[in-house]
Amino acid sequence: MPRLIRARDIDAVLAPYPHSEWVGDDWIPGWRTAQDGRRQVNVFHDGPGETDGLEKYRLELQAAGYCVIPDQQLGGGRRRLHITHT
Secondary structure, three states: OOOOOOOOHHHHHHOOOOOEEEOOEEOHHHHHHHEEEOOOOEEEEEEOOOHHHHHHHHHHHHHHEEEEEEEEOOOOOOEEEEEEEE
16 A cells, blocks of 8 residues: 655655746746645656656656656646655
């Protein structure tokens, strides 16, 4: 059975990378997390370089022992990573 996972734990793993921030009318490129229930966290890359950013985060999170599943929101929406415990 999957275990509880918190966005702050994922934030700690990704801390060496820039965190995204909305400034004015544009994103400062980087990652952000979103809690998706008790057993999943989603990771997004905002700004340019989405594909490369998500790949870097995937490798970092897998090395930290998390199960990482690349996904895309319905209807051709944003790409993201689903993070759970293995």
